[in-house]
Amino acid sequence: MHVLRRPETSQGRLGFWESGDSAQTRTVEPEIVKAVRGIRGQRYYTAVFELIDLFAETNNDSKELPVDPRAFARARDLLERLPNGFAVPEIGIDPDGEIALDWIRSNRTLVSVSVGAFGNLSYAAHLRDGTAHGEIKLRDGFPPALTDVLRRLFHPA
């Protein structure tokens, strides 16, 4: 079992470290490190700490599926492309091990996107003006279908 913890210092950079079965601390899989280093500013720190806490919590819970680092990398890709004006989502893990990104408003409207290891995105939205769901592949740019539902969530007509 790998237990991730927040780094003490890292020469101005945040990274993931783990303690495994051995007492020696070593770096985690490069995919996970890459998954968080690309996110900048407040979004970066928010996502990094959420991911660290999430990893620690999930890896300590034998009832939960292990998380595929590739899914985190794809989630990073999606977060990096998030257009300005949209809040950072809350991050979680689905029962099938996919990464869940949830944008939630206080009026109980929400958009939920699940990110799979191969860039497959499944989304569902409960909005003031109706509902939406679908599956898309993460390619270039931020998916227009997600821009549409997030715009409807944060800027309802």
Next chain:
Amino acid sequence: MAERARFLFQSNHFSKANEIVRPSAFLPRNGETSVFDIVDLEDADIRSVGDDVGVARGKPPKGRGEFQYDDAESVGLAFERDDIPPRHGNLVGWPDDGSELKARQKAVAVALSARAVLVLR
């Protein structure tokens, strides 16, 4: 009074800030979602049920999502009671084949999230 409860053991299964159960908490595993019948139970009794569930996990629940049976039925789900342990059952009737399967399951989970009430310990 709520009729069903989904116990929450992971902090990423609810949003404290927005007081909502997140969709991941409701998504099925092997086609079903474990819930409990809490009809006629007081808060302390529901907590006790949750604590019993937590014994097997080695930790108590961090909270629960409460909802009416009609909430589940309105999104196409049914409660199949098995009483193992007492009052336990599963939400069944999730989309289980066809295209966009995960998205259709998420649509159900999102709708249930919007209706459920988050109760934290």
